[in-house]
Amino acid sequence: MKVSDFNFELPEELIAQYPLEDRAKSKLMVLDKDTGNIEHKIFYNVLEYFNKGDTLVLNNTRVIPARLIGEKEESGGKIEFLLLKRIDKDTWEALAKPGKRAKAGAVFSFGHGKLKTEVIRVEDNGNRIIKFHYEGIFEQVLDELGQMPLPPYIKANLEDKERYQTVYSKEKGSAAAPTAGLHFTEELLRAIEEKGVNIAYLTLHVGLGTFRPVKVETIEKHDMHSEYYHIDEKNADIINNTKKNGGRVIAVGTTSCRTLETLGDESGIIKEQSGWTNIFIYPGYKFKVVDALITNFHLPESTLIMLVSALAGKEHIMKAYNTAIEERYRFFSFGDAMFIK
Incomplete structure (x- = not known):
């Protein structure tokens, strides 16, 4: 299957630059994955499509302020690091810009020396392994x-x-927000529970690989980035009982979806576990756990539009995206939402 099959022309003015004042007042497109039927709603209407006994699965990761701008100790040259993955307490994998300044052994300073980092090595993919030096607690610095x-x-x-955090964000470690969750308010979540819908939580720390373009011509050759995940026994049980009792598992965001499909065995049963996932979901994939999905509108030719095409069918998704453009939906992280039912 070709990457170009997932291309579409997106007017630049439809890329949302700001979040709406009221999280729950984004537009909502409801797409029936079986028929391709489309409805236009407001996000808080999503409650109408949930049934008692369904379970909504939320990714409770919290974005860290992972962008650090500083200077090289010897020359004063400007540098920017983007923290991607924590290797141990003070060692991280990071992107460096400009990379030519961040050679192995180079030392950089941030905040007039409050935080310093040394480049330990340069990876084959150009990422840097860096080690921090500071006084106090790293997270506070x-x-x-x-x-x-x-x-x-x-x-x-x-x-x-906080507008780039979900209202339920808890576990620090993401380099990007699970943006489908940005539409939920505490009031809406309470209303969902009052309707008899279960809420389960898992953690997937979102990496910057989410935004990396697919650079191969055929999607089967794409090498997916890996991300850390965790689910505890209590939340695994909620999901398993939902499946057992005939309810739907509704993933909020592609991050929750990818994690659930990583966790599920061939029968769709999940158990408490932690690990790293590089699962790549594209058309032809058979879903084991996820029945429905809340998601935003994604970049052309991205792994995310391939995932939603796997769930709803490529023809239905491309038609829905063309409709979204005609109806002036807002795209990407701060944009509008789609519910694939």
Whole structure:
């Protein structure tokens, strides 16, 4: 299957630069994956499509201020690091820009020396392994000096950092937000529970690989990035009981979807576990756990549009995307939502 099969023309003005003031008032497209039928709603209407006994699965990861801007100790040359993956307490894998300054052994300073890092080595893919030196608690130092790593297609400044966090974010470690969850408010989540819908949580720390373009011509040759996940026994039981009792498992976001499909055995049963997943879901994949999905509108030729095409069918998805453009839906991280039922 060719990557170009998932291309479409997106007007630049439809790329959302700001979140809406009210999270739950985004547009919502409801897509029937069996018939391709489309309905147009507001996000808080999603409650109408949930049934008692269904389970909504949320990714409770929290974005860290992973963008650090500093200078080289010897020359004062500017550097920017983007933290991708924590290897141990003070050692991280990171992107460096400009890379030519970040050679093995180079030392950089942030916040007038409050935080320093040394480049330990340069990986084959160009990423850097760096080790931090500081006094106190790393997370507190990072909160003070780091910036939110907004996606490259968002050019506007975000005044309130919390708008790039879900209201249920808890476990720190993501380099990007699980953006389908940005539409939920605490009031909407309460209303969902009052309807008899279960809410289960898992963690997948989203990596920057989410935004990397697919650079091969055929999607089967794409090498997917890996991301850390975890689910505990309590939440695994909620999901298993839902399947057992005939309810639907509704994943919020492609991150929750990928994690659930990693966790599920051939019978769709999941158990408490942690690990790294590089699962790549594209058309032809048979879903074991996920029955429905809440998601945003994704980049052309991205692994994410391939995933939603696997669930709803490529023809239905491409038609839905063309409809979204005609109806002036807002795209990407701060954009509108789709419910694939």
